[in-house]
Amino acid sequence: MRKADRKGAWEARSLSIILTAITVVAAIVLIAPTLIVLLTSFTDSASLRFPPPGFSLRWYRALLDAEQMQAAAWHSLLIACGATVLSTVLGTAASLGLYRSRSGWAKGLDMLFMSPLLLPALAFGFAALILLYRIGLRPNLAFLIIGHTVVCVPFVMRTTLASLSQLDPALLDASSSLGAGPWTTFWRVTLPLIGKGVGSGGFLAFMASFDNVPVSLFLADERTEVLPIHLWQQIETNLDVRTAAASGVIIVVTLILMLIAERFAGLTRQIR
Amino acid sequence: MTGAQFRLSLPLAILFAFCFIAPLTILVVMSFSDQAAAGGFTLGHYRAIFTDPFNLSILLDTLLLGVKATLLCLLFGYPVAWVASRASPRWQSILLFMVVLPIMTSVVVRTFSWIVILGRNGVLNRAMLALGMIDEPVRLLFSETAVVVVLAQVQMPLMVLPILTAIGKIDPNLSDASRALGAGEWRTFRRVTLPLSMPGIIAGCLLTYSACVTAFVTQSLIGGARLLYMPLRIYQQAVGANDWPFAAALSITFMIAVVLVAIGLNMLSARSSRHAQS
Numbered sequence: 001m002r003k004a005d006r007k008g009a010w011e012a013r014s015l016s017i018i019l020t021a022i023t024v025v026a027a028i029v030l031i032a033p034t035l036i037v038l039l040t041s042f043t044d045s046a047s048l049r050f051p052p053p054g055f056s057l058r059w060y061r062a063l064l065d066a067e068q069m070q071a072a073a074w075h076s077l078l079i080a081c082g083a084t085v086l087s088t089v090l091g092t093a094a095s096l097g098l099y100r101s102r103s104g105w106a107k108g109l110d111m112l113f114m115s116p117l118l119l120p121a122l123a124f125g126f127a128a129l130i131l132l133y134r135i136g137l138r139p140n141l142a143f144l145i146i147g148h149t150v151v152c153v154p155f156v157m158r159t160t161l162a163s164l165s166q167l168d169p170a171l172l173d174a175s176s177s178l179g180a181g182p183w184t185t186f187w188r189v190t191l192p193l194i195g196k197g198v199g200s201g202g203f204l205a206f207m208a209s210f211d212n213v214p215v216s217l218f219l220a221d222e223r224t225e226v227l228p229i230h231l232w233q234q235i236e237t238n239l240d241v242r243t244a245a246a247s248g249v250i251i252v253v254t255l256i257l258m259l260i261a262e263r264f265a266g267l268t269r270q271i272r
Numbered sequence: 273m274t275g276a277q278f279r280l281s282l283p284l285a286i287l288f289a290f291c292f293i294a295p296l297t298i299l300v301v302m303s304f305s306d307q308a309a310a311g312g313f314t315l316g317h318y319r320a321i322f323t324d325p326f327n328l329s330i331l332l333d334t335l336l337l338g339v340k341a342t343l344l345c346l347l348f349g350y351p352v353a354w355v356a357s358r359a360s361p362r363w364q365s366i367l368l369f370m371v372v373l374p375i376m377t378s379v380v381v382r383t384f385s386w387i388v389i390l391g392r393n394g395v396l397n398r399a400m401l402a403l404g405m406i407d408e409p410v411r412l413l414f415s416e417t418a419v420v421v422v423l424a425q426v427q428m429p430l431m432v433l434p435i436l437t438a439i440g441k442i443d444p445n446l447s448d449a450s451r452a453l454g455a456g457e458w459r460t461f462r463r464v465t466l467p468l469s470m471p472g473i474i475a476g477c478l479l480t481y482s483a484c485v486t487a488f489v490t491q492s493l494i495g496g497a498r499l500l501y502m503p504l505r506i507y508q509q510a511v512g513a514n515d516w517p518f519a520a521a522l523s524i525t526f527m528i529a530v531v532l533v534a535i536g537l538n539m540l541s542a543r544s545s546r547h548a549q550s
Contacts, residue, residue: 018351034373119482231378254373
C-alpha cells in the first residue's frame with residue numbers, strides 16, 4: 001500500500017522534475033557563453049583564456065584607440081537608427097491598414113510584408129545588388145538603410161498586429177462619434193493602446209539592423225564598414241582580446257536596452 | 273472608412289514593390305541568363321546544380337543541418353516553455369529574459385563566445401583535460417555537431433515563444449478533468465498538453481528551421497571553410513567567383529527548398545489545429 005503511494009507520488013512529480021531539470025540545463029547553456037565572454041574581456045593577459053589569470057580594463061582602454069572599429073560602430077548605429085525609424089513608421093501604418101480587413105488583398109500583403117523573415121536575407125541582399133547594378137547605380141548608405149528597412153519590417157508588424165488584435169473597436173467608434181478626427185483618434189486613443197507593441201517591434205527592428213550581416217555584405221560600399229562585419233573579420237584574421245572587449249560593450253548595451261524595453265514596453269510579453 | 277484605412281498600407285506596399293519584389297524578380301531573370309550571349313536564355317545553371325552531386329550534397333547538408341538543429345531546439349525548448357507556462361509571472365519574465373538574451377546580442381558576439389568555449393585552448397577542452405577525460409585538446413570547432421549545438425542555442429527563443437503561447441491557450445480544465453478521471457501526470461501530458469500545443473510546436477519549428485538554414489555567420493564561423501552550406505556557397509559564387517547567374521540560380525533553388533519546407537509545415541499546422549478544435 002505504502003509502496004503504491006510512493007509510486008503514485010513519484011509518478012506525479014517525475015514529469016515536472018524531468019522537465020525542470022532539462023530547463024535548468026537549457027538556462028545554463030543559454031547564459032554561460034555570454035557570461036564567459038564578458039568575464040574574459042576583463043582579462044589582463046593577451047590571450048583569450050578563461051578563467052582569466054587576472055583582471056584589468058586594458059582591453060577596454062585599447063578600444064579607445066581602435067579607430068576603425070569606432071567608425072564601424074558609428075556606421076552601424078546610424079544605419080540601425082534610420083532603418084528603425086523607417087520600418088516603425090511604415091510598418092505601423094501598414095498594420096493599421098491591414099488589421100481590420102479580411103480581404104484576400106490584405107492577406108496577400110500581410111504575407112508579403114512578413115516574408116523577409118523566412119526568406120534567406122543573403123539572397124535578398126544579393127538580389128538588391130544585382131538590381132542596383134542593372135539600373136546603373138552603386139551601393140551607398142541610403143540603399144543600405146532601405147535594404148535594412150525591408151528585413152526589419154516584419155519585426156515591427158508582428159508585435160504591432162498582435163497588439164492591434166487586442167484593441168477594442170468600440171473605443172475607436174466612441175472616439176469618432178464624439179467628434180474626433182482620424183488623427184486625433186490615432187494620437188489620443190489608438191497609439192497609447194498599441195504603443196507597447198510598436199515600441200517592442202521598434203526595439204527588435206533596431207537590434208536586427210544593428211546585427212545584420214547578410215544585407216550589409218552586399219549593399220555596403222567600401223567606405224561604410226559596419227560593426228558586425230568588422231568584428232567578423234577580426235575573429236577570422238587575428239583573434240585578439242579587443243574583440244572580446246568590443247563584445248563586452250555590445251553585451252552590456254544590449255542588456256541595458258533590453259531592460260529599458262522590458263520596463264517600458266513589456267518586451268517579453270509583447271513578443272509572445 | 274475601410275478603404276481609407278487600407279490606404280495606410282500603400283507606402284510600405286510601394287517600398288516592397290521596388291525594393292523587395294523587383295530585386296527578387298531580377299534575381300530570377302539573372303538565374304536564367306546566359307553570360308556568353310547577352311540577353312540569352314539558358315537552363316544551364318539549374319542543370320549544373322541538379323546534375324552535380326557536389327552542389328546537391330551542399331543543399332541536402334544544409335536542409336539536414338536545419339532539421340537536426342530544429343529537433344535539438346525542440347528537445348530543450350519544449351520543457352523550457354512548459355516550465356515557463358507554470359511559473360509565477362516573476363519567474364516567467366526571468367526565464368524568458370534568459371531565453372531572449374542570446375538572440376538579442378549580436379550574432380557575431382554570440383558566435384565569438386562559442387569560439388572562446390570550443391576553441392583548442394577553450395573552456396571545454398581545458399575542463400576535459402583537467403578532469404582527465406582526454407589526454408590532449410580535441411577539435412570541437414569546425415564540426416557539424418558544433419554548428420548544430422550553437423544554432424540550437426542561438427535560435428531557442430523562436431521555438432520557446434510560440435510553444436508558450438500555445439500552452440497558454442489550453443483550457444486548464446482539460447488537464448484537471450484528465451487527472452480527475454485518473455490519468456497520471458505523464459498520461460495527461462502525453463494525451464492532453466502535448467497534442468493541444470501542436471500548433472505552437474509547428475510554428476516554432478518553422479521559425480527555427482528557416483533561421484537555422486539561413487544563419488550565414490554562425491554556419492561559416494563555427495563550421496569553418498571545410499563545412500560548406502548553401503549561404504556560404506552562394507556568397508562564394510557571387511563575390512569570390514563573380515559568377516552572378518550561377519549564384520542567382522543557387523539562391524532561387526535554396527529559397528524554393530526553404531519555402532517548400534515552410535509550406536509543408538504550414539499544412540501540418542492547419543491539420544493539427546483542426547484536430548485540436550474537434
